[in-house]
Amino acid sequence: MPIFEVPGAILLFILIPPGIYFRHFFKKRGGIVNFPFQIWKGEGFSLPQTGTKFLYFVSALFFWVGISFYIIAAAGPVRIKSEKIFLTRGMDIVFVLDESPSMSADDFQPGNRFEAAKNLIKDFIKNRRHDPIGIVSFGSNAAVRIPPTLDYKAVFATMEGLSIQGLGDGTAIGSGLAVACLHLKNSTARKKIIILLTDGDNNSGGINPETASKLARRMGIKIYTIGVGSKKRVKVSYRDPETGETRKSFFSGGFNEDLLKKIASASNGLYFSAQETSALEDVLRTIEAREVVERKTLIKVRKKPEFKFFAIMGLICFSLDFLIRKIILREIF
Numbered sequence: 001m002p003i004f005e006v007p008g009a010i011l012l013f014i015l016i017p018p019g020i021y022f023r024h025f026f027k028k029r030g031g032i033v034n035f036p037f038q039i040w041k042g043e044g045f046s047l048p049q050t051g052t053k054f055l056y057f058v059s060a061l062f063f064w065v066g067i068s069f070y071i072i073a074a075a076g077p078v079r080i081k082s083e084k085i086f087l088t089r090g091m092d093i094v095f096v097l098d099e100s101p102s103m104s105a106d107d108f109q110p111g112n113r114f115e116a117a118k119n120l121i122k123d124f125i126k127n128r129r130h131d132p133i134g135i136v137s138f139g140s141n142a143a144v145r146i147p148p149t150l151d152y153k154a155v156f157a158t159m160e161g162l163s164i165q166g167l168g169d170g171t172a173i174g175s176g177l178a179v180a181c182l183h184l185k186n187s188t189a190r191k192k193i194i195i196l197l198t199d200g201d202n203n204s205g206g207i208n209p210e211t212a213s214k215l216a217r218r219m220g221i222k223i224y225t226i227g228v229g230s231k232k233r234v235k236v237s238y239r240d241p242e243t244g245e246t247r248k249s250f251f252s253g254g255f256n257e258d259l260l261k262k263i264a265s266a267s268n269g270l271y272f273s274a275q276e277t278s279a280l281e282d283v284l285r286t287i288e289a290r291e292v293v294e295r296k297t298l299i300k301v302r303k304k305p306e307f308k309f310f311a312i313m314g315l316i317c318f319s320l321d322f323l324i325r326k327i328i329l330r331e332i333f
Contacts (some may be wrong), residue, residue, distance in 0.1 A: 005076030012071045016064060024060060052329065059324040066317030073310035078303045090131035091191035091291060092148045094180040095121050097162065098198035098228070099139045100171045104164050105199070105234040108277055112237075113228050114164050117197045120280045122159060125152050127288065134183060135159065138176035140168025140204040147183050170204025177212035177223065177263070184221055192221045193291055195284075196263070199229040201256035209259060213266040223267040224287055225260035230275040 004010065097117060108116035125133055132148035133155050146158040177194065184192045194216065202209050216223050257273065264271040270290075272283040325331040 003078060003080055005078055007075060009071060009075035012074070013068070016067065019067075020064060055324055055329055059321050059329070062317045062321040062324070066314040066321065069310045069314030069317060073307040073314065077306040077310065079306055081302045081304065082299055090129070090189065091193060092132045092134075092184055092187045092189040093128075093192075094134040094136055094148060094184060094194050096142075096176040096180050096194055096196045096198075097121070097135065097137045098171060098173075098176075098200060099137045099162065099164055099166050100198075100200050101165055101169055102171075102199050102236060103228070104236045105229055106236070107230050107232070107234045107275070108228075108280075113199055116277050116280060117228060118159050118162065120277075120284060121197075122156060123281070124284050124288070125155060128152070132187075132189070134180075135162075136176055136180045136183070137162055138167055138172045138179075138205075139165060140170035140172055142172050142175035142179045142205065143167060144179055144183055148187065168204070171198065171200040171202060172205030172207075173198055173200075173202040173259075173263075174207035174209040174212045175205035177209060177216065178207045181212065181216050181219055181221060185219060191291060192219070193269070193287075194221055194223045194267075195287065196223060196225045196260075197228055198225075198260070199227065199255050201259065209263050210266065213263040216267045221267060222291075223263055223269040225264045225269065225271045226280070226283055227255040227257060227260050227271070227273045228280070229255065 099114070103114035103117070104112045106112050111119075121135075130150065132150055133152065134148035135145040135155060135158055136142060137145055145162065146155055149155065173196070177196065180194045184194070213223055257271075261271045263269075270287075272279075272286070274280040274283050
């Protein structure tokens with residue numbers, strides 16, 4: 001935001017209109033040379049040509065624009081930039097996302113469950129301020145995609161690289177939760193939460209989901225579980241691991257609601273069921289409202305002087321005025 005340190009200098013602009021009048025329109029302004037025409041033996045004087053008049057006009061324009069620039073420079077323009085500095089750490093959040101084939105079910109139009117979950121995570125991140133966010137995904141295996149970080153652009157880029165069946169065809173919920181817990185173990189945040197999004201039942205991995213949830217509770221981590229999708233018959237697209245071909249079929253079933261409730265309850269979290277996009281949005285709004293941490297911030301104000309720009313522009317305008325009058329029009333005085 002630009003401001004002026006010497007705003008009174010702006011009042012000098014009121015002198016420009018009378019200055020223009022006395023320099024260009026006042027009849028007794030001077031600059032007239034009396035010459036006895038009767039002793040002149042040559043041809044009479046002719047009025048300046050149109051091109052010459054135009055050059056005089058441009059020259060005068062540069063002069064007064066230059067004056068305007070110097071008035072602004074004299075007013076001390078500065079640009080104010082405020083920066084919010086967080087004095088306390090926010091809460092650490094890790095999303096644990098299901099990549100199993102059933103997440104390709106198309107009951108979240110216009111996309112599928114997986115794309116709806118990814119878009120929701122992106123929208124959630126846009127509303128965060130100084131909260132480190134990480135991503136863990138799982139299929140038959142689990143892997144941390146990006147540890148909790150404040151580099152939200154990197155998180156968005158990571159989300160773009162996720163795909164269904166990227167970690168196999170199973171659903172290792174327990175492994176996904178355990179990996180997330182390990183990356184929150186040494187966190188110094190006042191609050192640590194895991195948000196699990198899945199549409200299936202634990203059928204892979206060597207870690208029991210209940211065990212992982214108890215581990216989370218001992219570490220002071222809350223787990224919010226979100227069951228994604230409906231139990232109705234839906235169309236799915238998946239990659240055949242043997243041939244690599246994409247196949248389409250119908251899928252009936254849903255997530256293990258009892259399991260997700262147990263996971264959430266064991267860690268003092270909450271369980272949600274989301275069968276459409278609007279329900280997913282409501283779920284994350286509820287989590288945002290429930291998980292709030294006190295933040296101490298410092299507003300740092302920086303001033304960047306801008307008078308040099310206006311002074312240079314004024315000098316350029318005066319130079320162009322001088323060039324036109326003295327070099328092109330060959331004015332003597």
